[in-house]
Amino acid sequence: MKRNKIALAGAALLVAGITALAGCSSGSNPKSSSDTGSNANIDPTAIISVNGSEPQNPLIPTNTNETGGGKILDAMFAGLIGYAADGSVYNDVAESIKVDDPQHLTVKIRKGVKFTDGTEVKADNFIKAWNYGALASNKQLSSYFFEDIEGFVSTDTVYGSEGDLSGLKKVDDYTFTIALNKPASDFAQRLGYSAYFPLPDSAFKDMAAFGEHPIGNGPYKLAGADAWQHNVGINLVKNPDYDGPAKAKNGGLDIKFYASQDAAYADLTGDQLDVLDAIPDSAFATFESDLGKRAVNQPAAIFQSFTIPERLKHFSGEEGRLRRQALSMAINRDEITKVIFEGTRTPASDFTSPVIDGWSDSLKGADVLKFNEKKAKELWAEADKISPWDGKFQIAYNADGGHQAWVDATVNSIKNVLGIDASGAPYPTFKELRSKVTDRTIETAFRTGWQADYPGLYNFLGPLYATNAGSNDGDYSSPEFDKLLSEGISATDPKEANADYQKAQEVLLKDLPATPLWYSNVVGGFGKKVSNVKFGWNSVPIYSEITKSK
Template identity: 25%
Template sequence: MRGGIAVLVAVLVATLAGCSGSGREAAEPGVLSVGLREPGSLLPAQAHTVAQRTIVGALWTPLVTVDQDRVEPVAAESVTSQDQVNWTVRLRPGMRFHDGTPVTAKSYVDTWQAVATERWPGSRVLTDVLRPVRMRAADETTVEIVLDRPFGQVPFVLASPALLPLPESVLSTRDWSGFARHPVGTGPYKMTEAWRPGNGARLTRFDAYSGRRPGKVRDIALRVIDDPMAQYDQVRSGDLDLATQVPKARHESMRKDFPDRHVLWPLSEVSYLGIAVADTRLAEAAVRHALALAVGREELERGPLGYQVDLAQGLAPPAVPLTQRSGPCRPCTHDPEAAKALLEQSGGLTGPVPLRFDADSAQGQWAPALAEQLRRVPGVPEIVPTSLPGPEFRALLANRPSDGLFTITRTLWSPSPYEALSGLAGPTGYADEGFDQMLAASEATTDPAEIGRLSRLAENQLLRDLPVIPLWSAHGHAVWSDRVFNVTAEALGGIDLAFVDLRD
């Protein structure tokens, strides 16, 4: 009888352990459980969300990393140029893909050609930022790049996830959708099974990795938990080790619930209010400055934005080094009285035709509230907000709106100040020779201090003319359990899972 009872108890214990699967996994030695939103594609040149970049960052090793004004070679051994037109990237020997094949210079060149050909979102770092006229593999470990002009920010651009190499197995088959579900990278962790939508996947240490080795984390259990509140609560209960989202309702309590176990970091997504300079009502810079001063960013941050943003200090977001200011620019501040006075001096915007306000439907959470703020200012006519599906809205911007206002949200693919400023005002129809000259001067130098100084001068010109009004940039949140430590994050890579460690 006792034997039967013992067996029954053992079965019950095993059953209960199985039913609490998430909690048991969270406490399993050597296994880090991570909650994140459904990432979609895991192709590096398509990765722009926190979930995507966190996973891609664990599966791949970048050529370089950037910390403020310092560029640190990682997969690259060196990045050099004598004239800023001809660049040489030498790779560290011994790097391998997770399928065992070597990472070569040809891997990079062929991948970059595929990125440009497929026109994935990250292709802009090649077509608009680097602008190479020739790329070739000089030997197994040497990439040679020839640009169309002197450009000293190449080392910053090489940190882009869009430039991570793909193995020959997918470059030859072009099975991008299959690869996006089961990527083969070069980093400290490999994906042991194809991604399961709505569920997740498991990452395991890559034994042949030649870079910095992870600590005690042997496996990473990636779990799809789209609800930020569920992620947060599961970390509090011990059923999850790391949450990559924090809901608005927990923004204030986060510091109390996780006093030394939370992190906020800037993301490379930045939003502006664009102004069609061809609209005669908006042609004067004073009118545009009035609209900028009418924007109550703090009110929107507390409301529809749910504390998920950093309010603008200038045009370049915090994710871009070398360009940051000690305080907010004047058009970044809220001053409704000054806005009213500027409109009165300029004659206002009154007229028979309402002011258009076009927004991408993805920005529907905050665009109507912003339009309502502008309506409150005396001298602003009726505003007609429209919400367009993504493809239609992008077509509108590509054709340069001829009147009214419109939202602009950009994803940056590198920490290059040039990328942050170039093309920013394009949809507005704005052009200025002085701005172009200052931006070109910032391109030609390699000295970080000079890059920053010249970039700020170019930015100042845009802030004076104000074809775009700075609003905010997104930031990420993470909280973790007390068995986890050494959690860091950065704009291009999300949470750096390769550095996260466990106490058990």
């Protein structure tokens, strides 16, 4: 993996004080939209077909924290800012974001921005959406992203807000202020993430219904009332009312939900799919020769791991810590990334990504991520003295995501080193796996990973491992880690912040709330009829830029 760095744009915002940028496939054609604007001029041959997956939940921005739903929401909504292919920030709905000091921001939005129901996007649409996402009783998966705003409560009994966030104040229809409960040096940089999208007034009349038929303000909109065919796909068309910097240069997106990556790759090579952002492991050795210049293999901000909940037998307290370390050192990451992934992965040395500014491959304690048969056996034996091991070790994964080969290789490595019964535990779909994880009914280890929401180290750490964080799937809690994380996000000097994040990771390397495996390149490809295909820093194609010949 080429270790390019993405600049920490949030630091530049603080220095300048102001953001300085203006501003199984569906096979069905899009139908007439029930939203405002006419699709009569949409050329069906200009629709781009892409791969996707069934969202875990209805499409509500603050309750979507997985890639299937996130890909759709990012196409349908526009935030205050957006992220270019290299991770740099540009203003979208925002006319300006002024960082008055590390705890206070003033946001001005552009006049005339519209939702696809014809209503104008105003300050209230952001304030109401964020208040909804933060309210504890709404139990939104991304509520953690509002934790730094005044009025958010985090106690043993309450996580979220008990009413409207006091830190959000409307100045006028197009201006609002944000007061933070502590300095958050990268807060302005976060505001392109889906949790911060605005919602139209109609959403609050029936949020469940809205989740099935979302009304956005972005480059694309639903192609009609039946555009989302569950477990099949979703059809989006170009939104003629979107006037931001990410205007679609095509007619829309036909997002197909595939049961396997092999099926998606077969469609790509058979000219039945225009863009694919995940090559199956069966094609790693051949896809670049198969596709030639249409193959994509580049670094991306993606981290892969597996998580073992502390609530599982043998994995709590000191015994659990020893067993996690033993399992980690029993995995031959070098061999797996070479044999299974054909060099499209790089063994992890931390919990973040080499393409993010501040990444380090020399953290204290990182030896726990290196293959060491002798040490693994010693640690496992120490754990057995506390409580003898019994049963089977399994890693759950979704069979529709191309994970079987690496899971099998990982558990075989563990089995050979530790001499225990170890195997994979497949679930048919990503949605089924994530449902078990989020409702805490899964009884095995499970695959985890992170595709960055914005290009900063904090995004790989806070949402996943901070106490009560929305994506903290293993329910990890460490006061020492939380303290270092808080110090890092409060630092206005990026170097100081990154130093704190590295210390925080050294705590994680002791506890292993997740077991880092490798960093992923984005590997994909595109068909012969499309041009201007670029993949962004976070592995997602820049859909709005793609053009298609008839």
